[in-house]
Amino acid sequence: MTLPSHAHGADDLCTAGTTLYERALAEGRVRSEAAEAAPCLTRYGLLRADAEDPAWLRPTAPAVALPRLLETVGHRIARHRSRAANLATTFESLMALAPRHAAPAGPSAITVLNGLPVIQKAVAQALAETSKELLSIQPGGFRPPEILAKSLPDAKGALSRGGRMRTLYQHTSRHSLSVFGYHDQLQGDTEVRTLDEVTDRLFVFDRVVAFIPASKDRSVALEIRLPALVEHLAAAFECLWSLATPMYPHAEELPSSNGITARQQAIAHLLVDGLTDSEIALRLGMNVRTARVHIAKLSAVLGSSSRAQLGYLIGRSGILRRQN
Incomplete structure (x- = not known):
């Protein structure tokens, strides 16, 4: 049975697992009982049974293990994307009915936001109430300075309350001076990473409320306050974040x-x-x-x-x- 202390992902290998894996790579094999203290190694395929002697475990070469693990993460991200797309499609077909038949959405519901001014007001209000964590995904490359400037005061306020801000852009944003200037002005715990591809726009504030587009032109959005769904969207963000390349405050070169x-x-x-x-x-x-x-x-x-x-x-x- 897997020990609770080893209920972690392959991207956050525990100390016991790391130490044993390093030893197996150095020595070529380890005794099977040694893995009882680090069951994560067999769970993620980093150690495998010796074909000739099951009393021993042999390490999987890092160059072989890494692509397999990354492929698993990629499949998980694809599932998150598919679920998010299905959700948006489902609610887009209900938009016309909502104004006439739907009861006003409560604090633990999904609210349909029609029109850019309404969306901006709801996002600004949620951001003004944020004090712990701001997660956002911003697809596209160039970010207009005037759009970034509008969100600057609210973002600064959240950071001044002790919040942490993490943003995912696409790699093309690495050439945007307005993006670097915006994060320099924030002067808080803010971090940026980039990927070639990301999901559609996403905001998650304090893991309490999330916002996603509900129409192709982004004139309709969903304000989500269902805890399970908000956590699901935050998990999708974390999967993408783990694969992204740091851009700010310390940039890494794209491989x-x-x-x-x-x-x-x-x-x-x-x-x-x-x-x-x-x-x-x-x-x-x-x-x-x-x-x-x-x-x-x-x-x-x-x-x-x-x-x-x-x-x-x-x-x-x-x-x-x-x-x-």
């Missing part, structure tokens, strides 16, 4: 492999999925011209002379198997 950047790897996946240049640009938060520049660079690295050949070379190159 590359054999001349193929992380951005080009993401584009390679979308090309193989059959997306057009416009669709790729939308998914990755960039304009079409920038997307085409990256596709051209990818073609040059792989030696492709046509779109069809590029798909073949991507598959043969092993790009799709690499994990960042």
